[in-house]
Amino acid sequence: MTDTRAPQNTVLLIFRRDLRSSDNPLLHAAATAPDGEKFDAHLPLYVFDAAQVDLSGFIKDKDAANPYKPPRSQLAGYHRCGPYRAGFVGQAVWDLKGSLKRLGSDLFVRLGNLPEVVKTVARGLAENGAKVGAVWMTSHEGSEEKADEEAVASLCEEIGAKFKLWVDEKYFIDDRDTGLESLDKLPDVFTNYRKMQEPLREKPRAVLPPIEEGSLPPLVDSSLVPAQSAPFAIPDTREGLVDALVTPVKHILPNMPNFPENAESAHPFEGGETAGHQRLLHIIMSGVANNYHLTRNGLSGTEYSTKLSAWLAQGCITARQIHAMLDAFERGTDPRFKDVKGFGAYKGEQDEMDNGGIHGIRTELLWRDYMRLCHQKYGNKFYRLKGFGQEYNNRQSISSTGSDGDQNGTTGRPQRKIEWKSPVKDRALPTQEPSAEGVAEILERFKAGTMGMSLIDASQRELLHTGYTSNRARQNVASFLAKQLKIDWRYGAEWYEMLLVDYDVSSNWASWQYVSGVGNDPRSEIRIFNPIKQAFDYDKDGSHVRAWLPEVSKLKRLEHVFQPCTAPEEDLKEARLVNNIMVTKPVLRIDFYVDAKPRTNKRGEYRRGTRRGRGGGVGRHTTNGHVHGGESFNGSHANWSGYTQDTQVDAPVDAPVDAPVDAPADAPADAPVMNGTTRGPGDRAGEYRPLFVGPRGSPRGGRGGHLGGSSRFNTW
Ligand SMILES: Cc1cc2nc3c(=O)[nH]c(=O)nc-3n(C[C@H](O)[C@H](O)[C@H](O)COP(=O)(O)OP(=O)(O)OC[C@H]3O[C@@H](n4cnc5c(N)ncnc54)[C@H](O)[C@@H]3O)c2cc1C
Incomplete structure (x- = not known):
């Protein structure tokens, strides 16, 4: 019998990666439905999904078993969601609950598999005489996300509820306004997409009007909603929730190094809409936004870039x-910013002056849109070793070689082979050097930041300790793993997936592909970052590396700080580094000379001019690093050909990932000047130390990658 108190037309609002109460299309539509289409009740629901999050922290009874396998990445078996993002999401969910309560609503939090939870809730309501009339959720990229959407849609058919999948409106240009007739028409080079969309200032839709308190349909009576099923219990405090999420995944490495004394997190921020908006206000008030184009390549501190990524994700x-908000500042329509330089400086469409910093932020936000569109276009090709780059029109394709069955080139055009190295025996090519064990050992050192290449190690330590590392460092890390060590780049992408507080499936996998040369970098074949030169350019006084790698901080000369194996014996002794693995067994050694003679660099001059002309704001470019010779794996040279340092490459002026040429404007006049020449592999074979050789020359074993856990991807 129907309970007359029980609503017969409840709308289930499923929150996913749209953890906000403002500018949220679902809430807006539920609040503004015209008479006749109004729901009797609403039920906002967030599910911590067992496929993403380890739920064992929610089990209080020590004897109870977790019905779900802890979620692990498919290739390497890392946690799917590490402690930083788990904590951040917990805070964001709690914040959303608070915001919804202020609107007269609430957020029901449940654990498990999303479609199963929806089924349980719908059944439970039905048993209590209520009925779910509609289920709404926003659409997200990712194969698992799509599978969930399909499963919920089928469930709705079964229970006679209307299913609606909403466009996720957290992007810069709304999907309905891109002008693309179909995804096939998405340009394969970002610059072309940007040109299609310019002027960017005019493109975004207006923010949705705020929801007024009491405008949502009544909140469903909580006694009608089935409680969380055993063995799980949901904490009723913010700290309890965060703790339950973080505890199972907080041991990232068996020998986790201590947080260095002199290091500070560049991302000390909390999850949630409230903190996100405070940060947004701060970047305008403090001048971070105005200066963004000058500082965005920074490595240390909270202020060189917006740090909005985790909230956006x-x-x-x-x-x-x-x-x-940026537009209101530029147009001078928000008096909160009246004392900030640049307030009201934009004079309308005729105005040719552009705030360089804000222009830069808009362009980065467009990159983010673009990577998601690429994900939509290429689907699961995002996760495969050979990438989606081969699908390009008008592009010389690259083929990948290895033994995991998906590495053959397909287009019949001239192809360069990438012989990816694997830590797994039956995936490694028979000719692979070093062996699978050797690669497994390098990956362990990659994770711990002990490879002996300080810019990369420092970034990996920062990531390990904070869940964040700068865009500049990310590019270097990815390039080092994929292009210099030639290790299957997906191990890096999965490591990032676990640790990044701002992990976003599209941005992460597209960026890894881009830098690894299998995605949509039009210059992928020649763009390789030289991490020593990059360190000289972007960590001019070595303070970033010294802070995150305290071991090398006592070395005096910068080139030794950046590559400790090159320091003289007495300096190593003084710094107590003689037996440190970073010195005794660097995974790669790059010869790099520093001298005092400035070199004229016409290319550099030209770029400076170009970037200035476009508001790039690039200053003195006094460094010229050169990589000598090749590197050796167990004594044999890796196959480098031609020029490898990134200074040889013209980066597009608006490229965030591929802008390795620009020295920041604040380059001191006395910055060291580096000279040298690039030689082909083999020139200096005798000078390179054998790599991957264990103590006393014996090969060291290492933990191999292993498959396990839930399967996110089906096209390895
Ligand atoms: C190997 C690699 C992996 C990455 N993985 C991620 C990821 O998982 N999630 C993520 O958000 N970004 C990722 N990025 C892009 C970029 O590094 C981060 O967005 C940026 O460092 C976040 O800091 P911020 O918010 O201060 O960025 P800002 O420099 O202030 O940029 C403003 C916003 O623009 C967007 N953005 C900036 N750069 C990029 C970019 N290259 N691609 C796409 N969007 C961009 C972000 O949303 C960012 O918050 C990755 C880059 C590389 C090279």
């Missing part, structure tokens, strides 16, 4: 909210 804020 979880949908705590939307790109159009960011745009709206």
Whole structure:
């Protein structure tokens, strides 16, 4: 019998990566439905998904078993969601609950598999005489996300509820306004997409009007909603929730190094819409936004870039909210910013002056859109070793070689082979050097930041300790793993997936592909970052490396700080580094000379001019690093050909990932000047130390990658 108190037309609002109450299309539509289409009740629901999050922290009874396998990445078996993002999402969910309560609503939090939870909730309501009339959720990229959407849609058919999948409106340009007739028409080079969309200032839709308190349909009576099933219990405090999420995944490495004394997190921020909006306000008030184009290549501190990525990834804020606030500042319509330089400086469409910093932020937000569109276009090709680059039109393709069955080139055009190295025996090519064990050992050192290449090690330590590392460092790390060590880049992408607080499936996998040369970098074949030169350019006084790698901090000369194996014996002794693995067994050694003679560099001059002309704001470019010779794996040279340092490459002026040429404007006049020449492999074979050789020359074993856990991807 129907309970007359029980609502017969409840709308289930499923929150996913749209953890916000403002500018949220689902809430907006539920609040503004015209008479006749209004729901009797609403039920906002967030599910911590067992396929993403280790739920064992929610089990209080020590004897109870977790019905779900702890989620692991498919290739390497890493946690799917590490402690930083788990904590951040917990905070964001709690914040959303608070915001919804202020609107007269609430957030029901449940654990398990999303479609199963929806089924349980719908059944439970039905048993209590209520009925789910509709289920709404936003659409997200990712094969698992799509599978969930399909499963919920089928369930709705079964229970006679209307299913609606909403466009996720947290992007800069709304999907409906891109002008693309179909995804086939998405340009394969970002610059072309940007040109299609310019002027960017005019593109974003207006932010949705705020929801008024009491405008949502009544909140469903909580006594009608089935409780969380055993063995799980949901904590009723914010700290309890965060603790339950973080505890099972907080031991990342068996021998986790201590947080270095002199290091500070560049991302000390909390999850949630409230904190995201405070940060947005801060970047305008403090001048971070104005200066963004000058500082965005920084490595240390909270202020060189916006640090909005983690909130964007979880949908705590939307790109159009960011745009709206920046635009209000530029047009002078928000008096909160009246004392900030640049307030009201934009004089309308005729105005040719552009705030370089804000222009830069808009362009980065467009990159983010673009990577998601590429994900939509190429689907699961995002996760395969040979990438999606081969699908390009008009592009010389690259083929990948290895033994995991998906590495053959397909287009019949001239192809360069990438012989990816694997830590797994039956995936490694028979000719692979070093062996699978050797690669497994390097990956362990990659994770711990003990490879002996300090810019990369410092970034890996920062990531390990904080869940964040700069864009500049990310590019170097990815290039080092994929292009210099030639290790299957997906191990890096999965490591990032676990640790990044701002992990976003599209941005992460597209960026790894881009830098690894299998995605959509039009210059992928020649763009390889030289991590020593990059360190000289972007960590001019070595303070970033010294802070995150305290071991090398006592070395005096910068080139030794950046590559400790090159330091003289007495310096190593003084710094107590003689037996350190970073010195005794660097995974790669790059010869790099520093001298005092400035070199004229016409190319550099030209770039400076070009970037200035476009508002790039690039200053003195006094460094010229050169890589000598090749590197050796167990004594044999890796196959480098031609020029390898990134200074040889013209980077597009708006490229965030591929802008390795620009020295920041604040380059001191007395920055060291580096000279040298690039030689082909083999020139200096005798000078390179054998790599991957264990103590006393014996090969060292290492933990291999292993498959395990839930399967996110089906096209390895
Ligand atoms: C190997 C690699 C992996 C990456 N993985 C991720 C990831 O998982 N999640 C993620 O958000 N970004 C990723 N990025 C892109 C970029 O490094 C981060 O977005 C940026 O460092 C975040 O810091 P921020 O918010 O201060 O960025 P800002 O420099 O202030 O940029 C503003 C916003 O623009 C977007 N953005 C900036 N650069 C990029 C870019 N290259 N691609 C796409 N969007 C961009 C972000 O949303 C960012 O918050 C990756 C880059 C590389 C090279």
